[in-house]
Amino acid sequence: MPWAKGEDFGDLKQRFKNLNIVELDTETSLHIDKENLIPLLEAVKEKGFKLFLDHSVVDLKDVFEKDKDYRAVAKANLLAFPEDKLSRYQAFYILYNVEERKRVIVKTRTDGKLPTIEKLWFAGKWAEREAYDMFGIEYEGHENLARAFMWETYPYYPLRKDFPLEGFPEQDLPSLNDVILGDKLEGTMNYNPKHTIVPTLEDLEITEKRRLKKKAQIVLNWGPLHPGTHGTMWFLFDLEGERIVQTDVILGQLHRGVEKLAEHEQYNQFLVYTDRMDYLSALCSNQAWVVAVERLLGIHQLVPEKAKYIRTMMSELQRINSHLLWLGTYALDLGALTIFLYAFKEREKIMDILEGITGARLTISYPRVGGVRMDLPEGALEVIKAFIDRFPRELGDWERILSRNRIWLRRNKGVGHISREDAYFYGLTGPVIRGSGIAYDIRKVEPYDAYPEVEFDIPVGEVGDCYDRYLVRVEEMKQSIGIIRQCVEKLEKMPKDAPFMMESPDKKIKITLDGLGLKVPAGDIYSSGENPRGELGFYIMSVGAFKPYRVKIRPPSYYNLSIYPHLMKDRVIADAVTVLASIDPVVGETDR
Amino acid sequence: MESVIAGLIIAVIKILVILGVVLGVGAYLTLVERKVAAHIQRRPGPMVVGWHGLLQPLADGLKLMTKEDLFPRYGNRVLYNLALIMALVPATLVFAVIPFGPEFELFGYKIKPILTDVNVGLLLVFGLGSLAVYAIALAGWASNSKYPLIGSMRKAGIIVSYEVAITFAVMGPLILAGTLSTYNIVEAQIEQKLWYVWLQPVAFVVFMFSLLAETGRVPFDIQEAEAELVTGFTVEYGGMKFGLFPLVEWYVEVLSLSAIAVVLFLGGWSPINIPFIGFIDPLFFLGPLSPFVWFILKVTALFLFILWLHWTLPRYRIDQITEIAWKVMLPLALFNLVFTAIIAPVVWR
Numbered sequence: 001m002p003w004a005k006g007e008d009f010g011d012l013k014q015r016f017k018n019l020n021i022v023e024l025d026t027e028t029s030l031h032i033d034k035e036n037l038i039p040l041l042e043a044v045k046e047k048g049f050k051l052f053l054d055h056s057v058v059d060l061k062d063v064f065e066k067d068k069d070y071r072a073v074a075k076a077n078l079l080a081f082p083e084d085k086l087s088r089y090q091a092f093y094i095l096y097n098v099e100e101r102k103r104v105i106v107k108t109r110t111d112g113k114l115p116t117i118e119k120l121w122f123a124g125k126w127a128e129r130e131a132y133d134m135f136g137i138e139y140e141g142h143e144n145l146a147r148a149f150m151w152e153t154y155p156y157y158p159l160r161k162d163f164p165l166e167g168f169p170e171q172d173l174p175s176l177n178d179v180i181l182g183d184k185l186e187g188t189m190n191y192n193p194k195h196t197i198v199p200t201l202e203d204l205e206i207t208e209k210r211r212l213k214k215k216a217q218i219v220l221n222w223g224p225l226h227p228g229t230h231g232t233m234w235f236l237f238d239l240e241g242e243r244i245v246q247t248d249v250i251l252g253q254l255h256r257g258v259e260k261l262a263e264h265e266q267y268n269q270f271l272v273y274t275d276r277m278d279y280l281s282a283l284c285s286n287q288a289w290v291v292a293v294e295r296l297l298g299i300h301q302l303v304p305e306k307a308k309y310i311r312t313m314m315s316e317l318q319r320i321n322s323h324l325l326w327l328g329t330y331a332l333d334l335g336a337l338t339i340f341l342y343a344f345k346e347r348e349k350i351m352d353i354l355e356g357i358t359g360a361r362l363t364i365s366y367p368r369v370g371g372v373r374m375d376l377p378e379g380a381l382e383v384i385k386a387f388i389d390r391f392p393r394e395l396g397d398w399e400r401i402l403s404r405n406r407i408w409l410r411r412n413k414g415v416g417h418i419s420r421e422d423a424y425f426y427g428l429t430g431p432v433i434r435g436s437g438i439a440y441d442i443r444k445v446e447p448y449d450a451y452p453e454v455e456f457d458i459p460v461g462e463v464g465d466c467y468d469r470y471l472v473r474v475e476e477m478k479q480s481i482g483i484i485r486q487c488v489e490k491l492e493k494m495p496k497d498a499p500f501m502m503e504s505p506d507k508k509i510k511i512t513l514d515g516l517g518l519k520v521p522a523g524d525i526y527s528s529g530e531n532p533r534g535e536l537g538f539y540i541m542s543v544g545a546f547k548p549y550r551v552k553i554r555p556p557s558y559y560n561l562s563i564y565p566h567l568m569k570d571r572v573i574a575d576a577v578t579v580l581a582s583i584d585p586v587v588g589e590t591d592r
Numbered sequence: 593m594e595s596v597i598a599g600l601i602i603a604v605i606k607i608l609v610i611l612g613v614v615l616g617v618g619a620y621l622t623l624v625e626r627k628v629a630a631h632i633q634r635r636p637g638p639m640v641v642g643w644h645g646l647l648q649p650l651a652d653g654l655k656l657m658t659k660e661d662l663f664p665r666y667g668n669r670v671l672y673n674l675a676l677i678m679a680l681v682p683a684t685l686v687f688a689v690i691p692f693g694p695e696f697e698l699f700g701y702k703i704k705p706i707l708t709d710v711n712v713g714l715l716l717v718f719g720l721g722s723l724a725v726y727a728i729a730l731a732g733w734a735s736n737s738k739y740p741l742i743g744s745m746r747k748a749g750i751i752v753s754y755e756v757a758i759t760f761a762v763m764g765p766l767i768l769a770g771t772l773s774t775y776n777i778v779e780a781q782i783e784q785k786l787w788y789v790w791l792q793p794v795a796f797v798v799f800m801f802s803l804l805a806e807t808g809r810v811p812f813d814i815q816e817a818e819a820e821l822v823t824g825f826t827v828e829y830g831g832m833k834f835g836l837f838p839l840v841e842w843y844v845e846v847l848s849l850s851a852i853a854v855v856l857f858l859g860g861w862s863p864i865n866i867p868f869i870g871f872i873d874p875l876f877f878l879g880p881l882s883p884f885v886w887f888i889l890k891v892t893a894l895f896l897f898i899l900w901l902h903w904t905l906p907r908y909r910i911d912q913i914t915e916i917a918w919k920v921m922l923p924l925a926l927f928n929l930v931f932t933a934i935i936a937p938v939v940w941r
Contacts, residue, residue: 220738228820242742242910333820335810335907341633407811407906573742574909577820 002446003028004049004102012043022077026296026525029092029105031080037108038115041093045120049095049104051440052121052427054526054554055128057110057135058090058541061161062549069543072522078541080107087111089135092539093124094526094554098424098438101445105526116142123427126562134159134259144212149252149591151199152207158260165264167196207250214238216245220573224253228577230329231587233561235576242572247565251558254591262551267293268369268515270551275363277553278589280325281532282364283318283354287311288529290367291448292538293518296525299370300448302505306491306498307371312450313487314357314366315529316480317384320391321350322532323477326584330470331402333577334411339398346394353383369518370511371501381488388481388488395477403471412467416567416579419464426563429556430534431472432583436464442530454486466582519546526554533557533584553592557585598701606707610687618843619649625842625899632903652835659831664735667828671734676833679727679840682720686848689713691775693861693883705884706775713774714766717852718759721806724845725751728815728825731837735828743824746910747815750805753917758802760925764788764795764932765856774852778860787865789857794928796857798921803853803898805913807845810902814910850894854887861887 006021009030013019019040020031032040063069064085074082079090087109096103108114116139117124128139129148136157139145146152156163173195199207216238224234232253238246258277262270274285290311294300328343351361357380358366358373366373402408418428423436433440441458443451459475461468504511510518522544528537534556541550560583567579623638623645630637638645663669691706710716725748732744765788766772769780781787789796805812815824826837859865861883863873875882908916 218738220742227818227822242746331906335813336905337629338633338903341635345634401904402906405906407908410912411906411909572909572911573820574814 002101002103004097004104008047008102009044009104012040015043016040020080024077024523025298026523026527027105028103029080029107031107033081034108034110034114037106038117038120041095041106041117041120044095044104044106048097048099049102050424051096051098051433052123052424052559053094053096053103053429053528053535054427054537054539054552055091055093055117055124055131056539056552057131057137058092058550058552059088059135059159059161060090061088063543064088069522069545069549072544076522076524078522078524080109084109089137091131091137093117094537094539096440098440103526110137112136113138113140115140118142121427122425122566123559123562126558130558133157136160146210147207147252149255151203151252152210153203154197154199158257163260165260169194169196171195171197173198208236211236211248211250212246214246216240222576224250228333229580230585233585233587233590237568237573237576239573242574244568244571244573244576247568249561249565251591254587256592258592259551259553262548262553264547266516266546267518267520267548270548271368271515272363272365275365276588277555277592278531278533278536278557278586279362280586281315281318281322282362283311283366284315284322284529284531285536286365286367287315287449288527288531288536289538290369291529292525292527292540293369293520295527296520296523296540296542297369297509299502299505299509299511302370302502303449304371304499304502305450306494307367307500307502308450309487309490309494310372310376310500311367312454313384313484313491314354316483316487317350317353318364319480319532320477321347321354323473323480324350326473326532326581327398330581330584333581334408336402336408339401342394342398346391349387353380353387356380356383368501368513369515371499373513375500376491381492384484385488388484392478392481395474399474403474409467411574411578412465412470412582414463414465415571415575416466416469416582417464418563418567422563422566423464426566427559428534428563430531430560431469431476432534432560432563434458435461435469435472435582437461440535442528442535446528448529450487450490453490454483456480456483466578469582517546519544520548528554531556533586533589534560536589555589555592557583557587558590561585561590602701602703603707606705610707611684614684614687614844614847618839618847619653621843621847621895622652622839623649624895625902628896628899629903632900653832656832656835661833662828662830664737664828666736668734668736671730672828675727675730675734676836678723678730679837680844682723682727683840683844683848686717686720686845687851689716689774690848690851691778691855691860692887696880704775709773709775711776712772714762714772714777714852714856717774717848718755718762721758721849722751722755724806727840731829732825735825737828739821739827740825743815743821743827746821747808747825749910750808750812750815750913750917753914754802754805754921757798757917757921757925758806760922760929761795761798761802762856763925763929764792767929767932767936768792774855778855778862781859782862782871785865785870786867787857787859787862790865790867792857792928792932794924796853798925798928799853799857801916801921803846803849804901805917807849807898808841809846809898811905811907812913813902813907814913846895846898847891850891850898851887853894854890858890 006023009021016036018033022029063073073079089110091108091110091114093106114137116128128142131137132145133147133150134157172193174193218239220237220239222235222237223229224232234250236248237244258273261273271286271289274289275282278285324343324347328340331339355361357376358364418436420436423433423438437460439458439460444458456479459472461472502511520542522542524541526537526539528535536556537554539552540548543549568576627637638648641647641651688707693705695702695704728744728747732740768788769777808815826834863871863886865871873882875885878885
């Protein structure tokens with residue numbers, strides 16, 4: 001486990017009187033009061049914990065109201081200063097030390113106000129906007145405390161525990177039948193026309209006005225519906241000629257409140273929502289969630305080997321699938337139309353393989369807590385073997401078209417340059433941070449499933465420009481092929497009737513295929529998996545019920561996107577597509 | 593009197609033939625392009641309308657004709673429509689000075705297969721070529737929208753840069769031929785038993801680059817740039833008005849400039865050339881038709897070459913394109929011109 005040890009912070013203990021260092025099985029956390037938060041974070045950053053992973057808030061209202069929950073949580077030592085019942089929120093900051101491969105959580109308590117960490121980590125600025133949007137936490141000193149996803153005039157804070165899952169019905173939203181025909185539906189069709197409020201055009205205008213100060217003559221609306229944004233992102237470019245002076249991002253077009261849903265679903269039921277976050281790499285997200293729950297239960301060692309290998313193999317297939325879509329659209333954005341169709345043709349084959357094995361193409365939900373849903377069908381391994389024998393040749397062809405192409409080089413080299421320090425400052429992960437030469441890969445740092453047993457390399461870039469990120473992703477596909485080959489060899493040797501689902505280890509933990517009735521003891525964990533886009537982390541806090549108390553998802557695309565305005569400064573519009581595609585965000589994940 | 597009437601009739605027939613051929617071929621080149629692109633991308637392309645999609649251009653035209661004619665609310669209607677005319681007319685007029693074959697005799701009349709053999713033919717070509725910038729600038733401006741404006745400014749920048757390069761590039765062949773008339777340039781090449789591409793390879797390369805840039809083909813298609821500008825200056829056009837711009841830019845202009853390239857560098861209607869020795873005509877069995885077939889073959893080869901580039905390469909950025917024009921192409925063309933101007937009078941003739 002990559003968590004820091006208590007003794008790493010021994011010297012801090014003397015500096016900060018109120019500092020509690022807590023070592024649990026699942027994590028190491030530093031508990032500090034609000035006043036000393038910023039000095040502590042500075043000190044921790046100086047110790048080498050430079051990479052910002054995540055920050056958010058837990059609303060403890062329900063915990064304090066239910067005595068049983070409170071006792072369970074206090075016993076599990078999840079709260080900073082549990083005796084302080086007046087402060088409603090607990091904030092946490094997850095940081096990572098790349099050199100020494102250690103992770104730490106800093107927890108603090110607040111009643112609604114926090115100091116901003118935007119000077120320490122820019123990514124924190126975006127995380128704070130999200131926490132402000134969802135919980136109404138006021139950040140003192142924040143430059144642009146605008147709502148991250150909801151529109152500016154939205155009156156509620158949806159992730160607070162007193163906001164119901166279905167929202168407050170207060171606006172009449174008649175059906176189309178009503179409007180056109182005046183038709184009052186009856187019987188089962190006669191639903192309640194009251195709806196939660198929806199934004200009007202004026203609301204969107206106010207949201208747009210809340211942006212940063214306009215700095216140039218022309219404001220170009222790039223999105224929300226624009227082919228170059230790969231989804232429904234809304235960028236505002238302040239243009240001086242074709243030069244971009246300032247970039248602003250307005251997110252939330254695809255916001256569905258996945259974190260709120262997670263609090264109202266059982267652990268297994270939430271699995272299907274992980275499909276819909278990063279819809280291009282559903283299997284990887286599934287795997288990350290399942291592994292997080294298994295780790296929280298402490299059963300991740302007991303998962304059958306076959307299930308581990310299947311999961312690993314499948315998520316590597318998904319990684320190639322996702323990178324192929326990236327390669328296709330990236331080339332398309334740079335004008336190389338043909339590569340797009342080549343990549344999609346190969347992608348289609350992977351989709352067919354996935355469909356043959358799992359029955360689904362896009363939203364897959366194949367892994368389960370404790371294994372996988374079903375065994376591999378007959379002949380699946382042969383099909384996969386045929387694919388991985390053929391695919392490297394195809395990839396080589398495309399590389400011959402692109403990698404040494406002069407135009408390709410001129411469009412990519414020196415564009416979107418990210419330095420190492422910037423990578424930490426903006427909380428980047430995945431191929432984006434590896435392109436800057438930092439070998440940060442969860443599959444090596446905190447290996448899960450069969451990753452410790454397979455051999456592969458982590459490709460890293462040298463310079464950190466778009467070209468390096470392109471090379472890193474292409475090389476990653478080749479490494480994935482290697483991993484799949486090893487998994488196939490291993491799976492072929494396994495007996496046909498080897499279990500693909502674990503048995504319940506004891507009476508307390510109920511592991512079934514449908515996962516219903518799975519009760520997780522009180523505890524919290526931050527566990528992450530390596531998605532094609534970066535580190536997908538889940539912070540899960542459980543109070544010992546069937547449903548998680550709070551799930552914070554660390555979306556890799558969201559933080560990777562936070563560097564985009566910085567990269568776009570003084571570049572031209574043509575570079576906007578290059579840089580955005582090389583960061584490769586997926587809107588389903590940034591907005592959740 | 594009789595000869596004047598005959599001349600008029602011949603001219604009208606020529607105009608009709610050229611217009612029909614150019615616009616008809618232009619429409620069918622969309623099918624050629626789609627088929628070529630499809631086979632480069634390992635797919636069959638249009639297969640449904642007609643045998644192997646042969647009626648596809650008609651179906652496309654019908655679809656575009658029946659579409660709603662949209663007009664941006666704050667646009668300028670006069671300029672908006674003028675842009676269409678400014679795009680179509682100069683591009684088609686270029687064909688007036690393109691010689692398709694040698695002079696022949698029909699019913700006792702001598703006919704040159706060229707509409708007007710003016711003695712400043714090439715000047716006319718480049719004059720008309722420069723007019724193309726008006727169409728695009730007007731289209732971008734009259735739409736009163738940001739994306740078309742950016743697209744048209746990009747295109748205007750390219751045309752201004754490459755008009756200079758292309759003009760200097762054609763100077764070389766002009767010095768060698770000693771005339772501006774397109775018909776006479778071909779005659780000169782046949783007389784001297786030499787395609788000028790053998791003596792002017794640099795000029796040919798510069799010409800081809802400029803051709804790609806002026807017609808907005810990959811790798812210079814930044815005014816379209818569907819990923820960033822969503823087809824640039826045509827964003828606000830709909831229906832057939834939208835269809836007209838690519839038709840003119842990608843097909844009619846490419847055809848006319850390819851034909852000019854054939855006339856200037858590849859010996860027009862002459863068959864395969866062995867420098868200074870003579871011509872070999874494997875198509876001799878076609879008799880008097882052979883020169884026309886050779887001309888069409890050469891233009892087709894150039895067109896396919898351009899398509900091949902289009903569906904293989906990525907695209908440049910605007911600053912890189914203008915950089916190439918001013919820093920590489922123009923010095924090359926100038927050097928070539930000076931070199932030719934010094935050497936040619938000494939060793940030529």
